[in-house]
Amino acid sequence: MFVAISCKIHCIPLECKVKSRKKVANCYKKGGAHLQxxxxxxxxxxxxxxxxxxxxxxxxxxxxxxxxxxxxxxxxxxxxxxxxxxxxxxxxxxxxxxx
The missing domain is CATH 1.10.260.40 (lambda repressor-like DNA-binding domains)
Structure with missing residues (x-):
């Protein structure tokens, strides 16, 4: 099950699956930092x-x-x-x- 959340830095939606993150569109999350x-x-x-x-x-x-x-x-x-x-x-x- 995916839960939609927002990247507060770039306002691009991210998807969160239990303990892992998945890159979506042009926003990436690595080690707690969002990268454009x-x-x-x-x-x-x-x-x-x-x-x-x-x-x-x-x-x-x-x-x-x-x-x-x-x-x-x-x-x-x-x-x-x-x-x-x-x-x-x-x-x-x-x-x-x-x-």
């Missing part, structure tokens, strides 16, 4: 025709790290943000505006 997926980053990457693996390789980072950046689990350093932004052709400060 960077959907804008996914859209830019997909619009340019890149895979996560390709962007990670061009930025000289691991794909898992890039995935964490897209999912909002990690915030890139300034140098990594600049590399990704240069590859995907957007302003690197966008990473720090979506908090």
């Amino acid at each position: 997926r960077r959907q804008w980053l996914v859209g830019i990457r997909e619009g340019k025709g890149y895979t996560q693996e390709q962007v990670a390789a061009l930025a000289n980072i691991k794909r898992a790290y890039y995935t964490q950046i897209e999912n909002g689990v990690r915030t890139p350093s300034v140098s990594v943000a600049q590399k990704i932004a240069a590859i995907l052709e957007f302003e690197w400060t966008f990473f720090f505006d979506d908090r």
